[in-house]
Amino acid sequence: MTDPSAESCGSDCVSRRLFLASTGAVTATLLLGEIFPGRVHGQNADAPVEVSKLPRKKIGQVSTLEQDRPVPFDYPTDHYLNNCLLVKLGEKAGGGLGEAQDIVAFSGRCTHMGGSLDGLYNAEHKVAGPCAEHLTTFDLTRHGMVVAGHATQALTQVLLEVDGDDIYATGLVGLLYGYSRNG
């Protein structure tokens, strides 16, 4: 199966234009419209976003993703703070890939104090959390924005790329909990 939105994959285009086969994190300030072309509210296309380009890693397949069934993966390394979740929300999301623009991935670490969000996906509201530590929740359709709580950064979003049926993680928007720089 071929994902029709793969051709407009912003992260892929960006990576080819700016840096090839990076091994560590490369930071660049890009416009939201460049990262997610055609998938950003028109007025926000010019909003600048700092992106960490990181080694490309296959994390799943479009054909096997089930709606509201998050798939855990580690990114960019297998450090215990690098747990992430890939989820098909069934609803259009900021930065969402796939036909319905609903496939997103995020760090699984609460950006308040680093509590793990593993297993804490709320399918009804498309929210990660509440974190077991202090109840922070994040809206996965809106780039991990805090719905209610204490995190001083949106949930770190994983940049995705679809190649055929394969889904790749290629970088991060936001700083991973626990780190002073990504990667």
Added chain:
Amino acid sequence: MPAESKPQSSVPLPPKNATVVTTACDYCIVACGYKAFVWPEGEEGGTSADENALGIDFPTEELSGHWISPNEHGSCMVDGVRHNLVVLPDPDATVVNPGGNHSIRGGCLAKKPFDPEGKTKDRLQHPLMRIGGKLTPVSWEDAIEVMAQVSRHVLDKHGTESWGMKTFSYQYFENTYAISKLAFESIQTPCYAPHDKPGPGNDTAGIDDAGIVPFSASYDDWSQADVILFSGTDPYETKTVAWTEWMMRPGQKHIYVLPRRTTGVAWAEANGGLFLQIIPGTDTILHLALARIILENGWEDSDFITRHVANRWEIDSGFGRGTRNTPWQWRTTWGKFGASFVEYKAWLLSNPDSELANAEKVTGIPAAKIQQAAEMIAKPVDGKRPKASFALEKGNYWSNNYLNTASYSTLALLSGAGNRPGQVVSRMGGHQRGWMGAASYPRIFSPEKQVGRRKKEMDLDRWVEAGKLRFAWVIGTTWTQAMAASQELMTTFRTSTSGSEHQIGEADVAHAVEVLKKRVDSGGMVVIHQDIYPRGPMGTEFADLVLPAATWGEEDFSRCNGERRLRLYSKFCDPPGEAKPDWWIIQQFAQRMGFKDYDWKDSNDVFEQAARSSRTGILNYHPLVHYADQMGIKGHELLRRLGTTGIQTPIRWRSELTEPQDYRDYAGYYDDENTRGAIIGTKRLHAPEMNYGKPEGPTLHMKWMHAFNSQSGKGLLHKTPWEEFSDFYTRITPKGDELWVTMGRINEIWQTNFDGSRTPYIKDRWPHQFVEIHPDDAASRGIESGDLCRIENNDVLVQTGGFVGVDGDSQTFTGLDKAGKIRIGKGAYEAVAIVTSAIRKGVLWSNALDATQPPNSVVHRVPDPITNRYRFKLGKGRITKIGESDFKSDLTQMTFRPRDIV
């Protein structure tokens, strides 16, 4: 409106040589402990423990409290040079926020300081005079000279009751001491009001009248409760760390009384608690019903009542006879309110208002839930009483001030709460406790008099409406948006300031003074606005002079949090331009006016002088200054050494500490080996079990430290007749397609939006005023989440006059209405709809503190006649859709997901 937030992918670590100071959060009452790291731009620490000022390896561990998020990093100016700044919740804290817990608000403190190249570049930097309609920089010298000359004229010609101040009550002891010294000691004006109410006095008079100090509890006391009845507040939203750290505990059960299901409510329901979703304004009836169930079942705490609640003789003793001169005395001793247990029980059981069926009807809460709540609070299980505590805030006391607070304290006393760990009664608090009064409010000069007794504190808003105020010095508040019937108040201000024909046209002191004298003599008003940002309309439109204030981080300041914990808020950066701390500005003015005793060299001088005024109060820190003097250091310096732990007031000096170590560690203490004696804090007030030893040195043992704060030392019960309120309540109850408009605070922008609106991360979350509406109310009006709506009330009641009460009902709402002292005004605001079943049907809920779209516009300006407090929570209006907001489809700003997910 494009998103402003720009997530960062790295943050510079403070190098080993970064300057590190301790401070506490500038915002909510909890005042978590923080550390500020400051170092020059271009330098950066490494990720190894030996390469950074935190002394730890990165990546940090989960829950370590050491991670620095990008919003915990910012910039500030030090000696004119731009520096890096990290403001991190103190990972080493052992009190308040152990381990570096924090809220989203405090977590963004690094974005607060002035950055000439950043989002805070619009900080006020110079004194400004409105010349030809344009705010124009002038010298401090000229600004103060104009103020002094016009003030002298106003005082001489129009009297002290024409010269007034409206200021924050909380922004540090040093500043509020200077403000109160000027207003109450030097000028002696009765025209003073704090930022959140129309005049001075108790916030929660019914709690005070019960003999309960509203900030008597420590956070540790709450943690020991079996059950807490939260009335009109969700501390998760507004006292965040007090809740997540000290109340979100396994086994503890919470009962919430709110019109809106919040995160805290959801947690409570998931953890054996209860949600009483109340119709706004009906809390008193709920409290009466709960009390009735408790008394009918004999669940009251009889031992406690016998030992700690006043009987009739004890109520009257010590007061003598004749006129009761203080609000507390007359409310307590006249038959209408104060009651012994026997009297109260007889009154309650014969009062149909307290019957369960009536309570269900009036409050909208199912009878079974009321019954269940009474059982959770007071029903003994296996012969053991539950330890019940009582926490209240503005949803309680800003809807029906006196009756709600008096009935709440009575319910608490019947349940045995008030003076034991886990069994406490306190406000949760709003702002920090930063008021240090230099002198008493001159009530004798107030124009207001209660029927049957002498003077009471004035309602400054009504005084302005009456055209009596000619000179208004406004410090750190927008005033009009913060008070009821905001739009009406703005109109009054506009007419008497920018609407006056007498406007300054030249940058000349003599000319300005001449023009402003003409204005005040023709019935107009001169306004001075002192703040950190240009704030509209008070600063940007009404004020003749705008004065730039220095704030948190720009001066050494001190104050207490919600458990009376005193800390130093250290200076670490420059104030912008010529901005000065408020105490300095007051000093310049006072000295120009010829007032004595303002010879302070620095903020420590003010702190040490103010200590004298703290002595008999719950914020007494005089022994600390005494001890510092013994040690040969400054008061601020000793406080600095106490770090983020600080010390709980009242502070005691003892020749030898006998308190156990855990008490010392919690309350804070300092025992210098080279100095005689030691100082120690006081954990809980009303602590009969506590052995304070003998009062030594500068220590004062006030009655309320071990007993209740009444003449007998016992708690006082109060009857709360519903008819004191029902005439007003009936009149303002929404009719037809009107809905209640109530309001509150929301976690992410509570008390911070003046800064938060300049922090892109926060602004993207809450870019606009919003209104929560129940799905049924929304559907019938064609409203969806994300729609921009207008909420309008053309029936805003505004009290005019009625300052002096002579006979029986002249100050009741009915009496005022009959006498033609209630006029009808208008108000409206715009908000983005959030359709949610979290809010009760028939009720709209907005952010109380949105200064651009203030919901107070649709709130009636008729204060509680007993206490002069507004019923802020009881607005009403019609809501209509204007159109779709950008946020409806924008995936980068605002979210409409429910907040009550647990």
